[in-house]
Amino acid sequence: MSLAWCWRDDWITGYDSAYGLFAKFARLNSMGARELASLFVNRQRGSVTSILHAPKIDLRSSEFFDLTIFAKHLRLDQKAIQQAFLIDQLPNRGRHSCNVLRWCPRCAHRGFHSAVFQLDLISACPIHNLLLRAKCPKCRRQIPYQLSQEIFDHPFCCPWCENDLAPELRRIRPQVLTLKSEETTWIENLVSLLIFEDEMVSIRLEINRARKQLGIGEFAVAHADWRRLESEYIGFVKQVVDIMQTELNTSQQSLELGALSFSVKRPHGGGQPLPKKTYRRKATHAIEMDKQNSAHVKMSWDQKLRGSYDVYNGVRRYLWRHVVHQHHRCIARAVKHLWWNMDGESTCSFCPIAEAFIRWRIHWELCGTPQYLFSPMRKDPLGLVAWMASGAPICPVGWTIEAERWVSDNLLGSHCFGSFWEFFEIALKNSKRNRVDWDKHAYSGRYTSYWAIAGSDTLKSPVRIYKQVHTPNEIEDELRNLGSDRHHFMTHLSQLSKIVR
Ligand SMILES: [Zn+2]
Numbered sequence: 001m002s003l004a005w006c007w008r009d010d011w012i013t014g015y016d017s018a019y020g021l022f023a024k025f026a027r028l029n030s031m032g033a034r035e036l037a038s039l040f041v042n043r044q045r046g047s048v049t050s051i052l053h054a055p056k057i058d059l060r061s062s063e064f065f066d067l068t069i070f071a072k073h074l075r076l077d078q079k080a081i082q083q084a085f086l087i088d089q090l091p092n093r094g095r096h097s098c099n100v101l102r103w104c105p106r107c108a109h110r111g112f113h114s115a116v117f118q119l120d121l122i123s124a125c126p127i128h129n130l131l132l133r134a135k136c137p138k139c140r141r142q143i144p145y146q147l148s149q150e151i152f153d154h155p156f157c158c159p160w161c162e163n164d165l166a167p168e169l170r171r172i173r174p175q176v177l178t179l180k181s182e183e184t185t186w187i188e189n190l191v192s193l194l195i196f197e198d199e200m201v202s203i204r205l206e207i208n209r210a211r212k213q214l215g216i217g218e219f220a221v222a223h224a225d226w227r228r229l230e231s232e233y234i235g236f237v238k239q240v241v242d243i244m245q246t247e248l249n250t251s252q253q254s255l256e257l258g259a260l261s262f263s264v265k266r267p268h269g270g271g272q273p274l275p276k277k278t279y280r281r282k283a284t285h286a287i288e289m290d291k292q293n294s295a296h297v298k299m300s301w302d303q304k305l306r307g308s309y310d311v312y313n314g315v316r317r318y319l320w321r322h323v324v325h326q327h328h329r330c331i332a333r334a335v336k337h338l339w340w341n342m343d344g345e346s347t348c349s350f351c352p353i354a355e356a357f358i359r360w361r362i363h364w365e366l367c368g369t370p371q372y373l374f375s376p377m378r379k380d381p382l383g384l385v386a387w388m389a390s391g392a393p394i395c396p397v398g399w400t401i402e403a404e405r406w407v408s409d410n411l412l413g414s415h416c417f418g419s420f421w422e423f424f425e426i427a428l429k430n431s432k433r434n435r436v437d438w439d440k441h442a443y444s445g446r447y448t449s450y451w452a453i454a455g456s457d458t459l460k461s462p463v464r465i466y467k468q469v470h471t472p473n474e475i476e477d478e479l480r481n482l483g484s485d486r487h488h489f490m491t492h493l494s495q496l497s498k499i500v501r
C-alpha cells in the first residue's frame, strides 16, 4: 500500500535541519514520532523493532534513517539532505555538537531550524544576529534534540511546559520562513566555512605527523570565525598549508611568503616587548589612565592573566597617548555623563572616537558602565579572560611556557589593536545614522588577522607566527581626519545632553 503524504515545496528552504523538516512534515500530516519513525527509519538496520516501538533517535546523524525515503517524501536533493544532518556534513566537528535543541527565536517562530545551530561555537543566528537559545524561556528546561514521542507530540514546542516556539506553524495558512538571497548567502558562507575547517582537521593531522617525524615541530592554526567571510579564512589556511608542505619536502624554511607575514621568536631569547615609543609626559585632560589603585583585584591573578593584562594595558596606553589623544576631553565628558550600565541601550551618537574607545574598553574589561572604566578596577577584565579561554592559541605539545607566552602575547596585541579599529568603524556608521546600540556582541574581529604557528623552539626550527599582511588601514586616515576643534566638542556635548537615563 502506498500512501500519499502531504508536503509543500515552499516550506523547504534547502537549509532546514532534520528537526525542522520533521516538525513541518509532522504538522502537515498530523503525525507523531512513532509514525515518523515507521516511515523514515531504515529497516535494514538491526534492532529496528525497538526503535519503532519507542523511538529516541539523535537527529544530528542520519545513521538510522533511510535517505532514499527521505529524499522521496520530502523531495530533497542530495545537498539539502546533507544540510539536514550535522554529523554527515561535518564528520569531525559535528561530534562535538550539542544534543539539546539550540534555536534562533525569530527563525523558530516561522518554523526554521538549521543543523549548524547545534554547534556550540555558533552563538548567534547568522540571519537575524540574535543569540541562540538552548533553554525554554518559560520553564528554563532544555529540549533534547531527538526524534522521540514527547518531543514530536508538539514539535517546535517545549515538551515540558508546551511553550510554543513556532506559533506561525500552528496557523491555518502559515507564513513559513523563506530565505532572501542575502540570507542564503550568509548560511552558505557559514556552512562552507565549517565544511572547509572540518576537512582541514585530517589534513593538519597528516602534515603534523610528517613534521614530527622530521623533528621540525607541529603547526597549529586559528579556528575559522563564523562571522567572517569564508574566502578570508580559506585563502589564509591554504597559504599556510603550502608553506608547511614545502618545508616537508625541503626540510628547510620556505621564504616565499606572498601575502603572509611572520615573526620569529629567537630561541631562549626572551619575549618581544611591544613597540615602545617615547611618551610625552604631559598632563592630559581630566583622567590619567591606570593611576588608580587596583591592587586588591590584581592580587588574585595568576601569572598568565597578569602577563595578558600587561599586553592589553600597553595597547590601551598606546591608543590613549597616540591614537585618541586629541579627543581626551570628549572621552572624559562621555564617561562622566554615562553613569549607568549601557548594555542593551540605544542612544543617539556622539564623538565617534570617544564611542570607539569606550566600547573597546567595555569589550575587553566587560564593564558595562562607562563611568566605572576610569575608577579603580572592581572586577577582573572578563573580556580578556574570555579571550584567553577561547581566542588564545593552543600551542602544539612540547612547547616551552615561554614560547607559549610569546605567541599568546603577540596575538593578543594584534587582537587588541584590531578590535579597536572595528569599534571605530562601527562608531563611524553610528555617527552617520545618529544611533548607538550598546550591544556587547557587535564585535566580529574583522580587523584581526587569522594566525598560524609552527616550529619547535629550537635553533633549527624556531617558533614562528604567521599572519596575513596588514593592508593599509584606510580607517586610520579617517580617524586622523576627524576634527577635534571647539565646534566638534560643542556638538559632542549637545549630543551627550540628549542621552538621559
Ligand atoms: Zn534567525
Ligand SMILES: [Zn+2]
Residues within 6 Å of the ligand: 136, 137, 138, 139, 140, 141, 158, 159, 160, 161, 162, 163
Ligand atoms: Zn518550557
Ligand SMILES: [Zn+2]
Residues within 6 Å of the ligand: 326, 327, 330, 351, 352, 353, 354, 484, 488, 492
Ligand atoms: Zn572627539
